[in-house]
Amino acid sequence: MIETAKDIGTEAAARAEDLRRVYGRGGAAVHALNGVSVNLAPGTFTAVMGPSGSGKTTLLHCLAGMDRPTGGSVWWGGTEISRLPERRLAELRRSRVGFVFQAFNLMPAMTVAQNVELPGRLAGERPDRRLVLDALARVGLAGRERHRPGQLSGGQQQRVAIARALVARPRVLFADEPTGALDRATGHEILALLRAGVDREGQTCVMVTHDPVAAGYADRVLLLADGVLVDALDRPSAAQVAERLSRLGG
Numbered sequence: 001m002i003e004t005a006k007d008i009g010t011e012a013a014a015r016a017e018d019l020r021r022v023y024g025r026g027g028a029a030v031h032a033l034n035g036v037s038v039n040l041a042p043g044t045f046t047a048v049m050g051p052s053g054s055g056k057t058t059l060l061h062c063l064a065g066m067d068r069p070t071g072g073s074v075w076w077g078g079t080e081i082s083r084l085p086e087r088r089l090a091e092l093r094r095s096r097v098g099f100v101f102q103a104f105n106l107m108p109a110m111t112v113a114q115n116v117e118l119p120g121r122l123a124g125e126r127p128d129r130r131l132v133l134d135a136l137a138r139v140g141l142a143g144r145e146r147h148r149p150g151q152l153s154g155g156q157q158q159r160v161a162i163a164r165a166l167v168a169r170p171r172v173l174f175a176d177e178p179t180g181a182l183d184r185a186t187g188h189e190i191l192a193l194l195r196a197g198v199d200r201e202g203q204t205c206v207m208v209t210h211d212p213v214a215a216g217y218a219d220r221v222l223l224l225a226d227g228v229l230v231d232a233l234d235r236p237s238a239a240q241v242a243e244r245l246s247r248l249g250g
């Protein structure tokens, strides 16, 4: 396993051991992950990079309990989640992990506050207004709770999605190209927000990105190629990431 000194002696917020994911069967089988082991230390920001099709999103989905590995195991703290029954996994996912997508995935007819409350409501909980307003304040959207997503900029919409992901105070925040639909300046605001959550609140954050500058916000950059973890760079500069990535053909 590629690890850093930071991992040693710390129980990982999430970890994968010899993770394998095969899509399809026989001659058409695609080995998206081919034995990946990673430790996500609590309170760290990890970027996952690699050429197109290298398995980044598959790794994120398996670590977040949104996809089932074909082999190996995924752990959240001391709990192995890869073999839990679907119902139990869904419950645990609600409280333990948050997910942010490239395409904000907000409900346009609902207000900002209703969007943030939605995962809880779907799980049958009564919304806690104080927690919703607190989550919106944390992402810099205090006072916007009655707006509809269409009245907000792209960056503000992504902030709503981050508030929605953080409202249940998850141990790990997963983000799949969270700045992919944003201009560079707005993207940096979102990355700075993710970074601040790690630095100020001890949030653990994992992000897939194609952008070496975005990866420069991370503590550690994992590099995948053909479903295998080929390198881990600690606190690299954007230039170092770009150089390493270009050697991988990404």
Ligand SMILES: Nc1ncnc2c1ncn2[C@@H]1O[C@H](COP(=O)(O)OP(=O)(O)OP(=O)(O)O)[C@@H](O)[C@H]1O
Pocket (backbone or CB within 6 Å): 023, 024, 030, 031, 032, 050, 051, 052, 053, 054, 055, 056, 057, 058, 059
């Ligand atoms: N549901 C699926 N069914 C079949 N094949 C899939 C499925 N999901 C992913 N794959 C394949 O698995 C491999 C890894 O895909 P994945 O999306 O994880 O890569 P990625 O590194 O995130 O790519 P990109 O940078 O293009 O988003 C690819 O060859 C992809 O075509």
